[in-house]
Amino acid sequence: MTEFRVAVFASHEGTNLRALHRASLEPGMAYSVALILSNNRDSGALSYARTHAIPAAHLSGLTHPDPVELDAAICALLREQLVDLIVTAGYLKKIGPLTLASYAGQIINVHPSLLPRHGGQGMYGRAVHEAVLASGDPMTGPSVHLVTAEYDTGPVIARHELPVHPDDTVESLASRVLAAEHDLLPAVVQYLAARAISRPTPAESVSTPCDPVGAADANPA
Numbered sequence: 001m002t003e004f005r006v007a008v009f010a011s012h013e014g015t016n017l018r019a020l021h022r023a024s025l026e027p028g029m030a031y032s033v034a035l036i037l038s039n040n041r042d043s044g045a046l047s048y049a050r051t052h053a054i055p056a057a058h059l060s061g062l063t064h065p066d067p068v069e070l071d072a073a074i075c076a077l078l079r080e081q082l083v084d085l086i087v088t089a090g091y092l093k094k095i096g097p098l099t100l101a102s103y104a105g106q107i108i109n110v111h112p113s114l115l116p117r118h119g120g121q122g123m124y125g126r127a128v129h130e131a132v133l134a135s136g137d138p139m140t141g142p143s144v145h146l147v148t149a150e151y152d153t154g155p156v157i158a159r160h161e162l163p164v165h166p167d168d169t170v171e172s173l174a175s176r177v178l179a180a181e182h183d184l185l186p187a188v189v190q191y192l193a194a195r196a197i198s199r200p201t202p203a204e205s206v207s208t209p210c211d212p213v214g215a216a217d218a219n220p221a
């Protein structure tokens with residue numbers, strides 16, 4: 001493998017996407033941001049893609065009302081773009097079973113709390129920091145984890161622990177955690193890219209097809 005191609009999924013501003021892309025341009029970095037995908041056609045993430053000439057797509061319930069077809073379209077685009085790793089960063093929709101099966105072990109997410117605390121359905125953005133403050137936790141910080149079927153339940157790959165200050169607000173906590181995400185996520189992606197490039201791909205390894213039959217065959221029940 002000579003190039004490690006990363007797809008970034010974002011729903012709104014995409015500050016993590018920008019940090020990942022900026023980091024990828026530094027000397028010695030082993031990955032490139034090859035595709036940006038958003039479920040929000042007005043997102044800052046798609047604006048960033050346009051201004052930086054990064055291939056991008058809006059795929060959502062608007063473009064594909066049927067969730068199964070949306071899942072298949074996302075998976076097919078990833079295969080077409082020869083993506084090696086998917087990063088969800090501020091992406092607020094569930095990755096579907098077809099894409100999960102086709103990219104098992106190749107999808108990571110950044111979450112703004114120390115998982116497994118304060119994750120799951122409804123736990124995104126402000127709600128996470130509100131939960132941290134309400135719990136009285138002395139520590140918080142971003143987690144990067146493998147993406148599995150249910151929200152925020154995959155194995156944690158890395159975390160960055162930060163103290164919660166007595167005078168912290170949702171805004172001050174969000175700002176400090178987000179800044180830590182912008183360092184942690186590129187470091188994790190760089191590690192995964194360098195590891196993949198250092199390991200020759202076994203000749204017999206094949207990508208798992210996106211079609212339901214192919215995916216099922218590849219991962220028999």
Ligand SMILES: Nc1nc2c(c(=O)[nH]1)N[C@@H](CN(C=O)c1ccc(C(=O)N[C@@H](CCC(=O)O)C(=O)O)cc1)CN2
Nearest residue numbers: 088092093094095111120121122124148149150151152
């Ligand atoms: N299959 C998976 N998909 C995704 C995961 C995951 O772990 N498995 N992580 C999320 C990111 N995330 C937390 O890090 C997260 C995002 C969104 C939600 C949520 O409750 N979303 C709402 C819809 C919100 C909206 O449409 O504006 C919902 O599903 O009701 C929870 C956690 C990315 N995908």
Ligand SMILES: NCC(=O)N[C@@H]1O[C@H](COP(=O)([O-])[O-])[C@@H](O)[C@H]1O
Nearest residue numbers: 013014015016090111112123124125
């Ligand atoms: N559970 C998902 C979640 O809360 N994701 C969070 O969305 C924020 C915005 O990201 P962005 O600035 O990169 O768009 C980030 O803090 C990210 O951890």
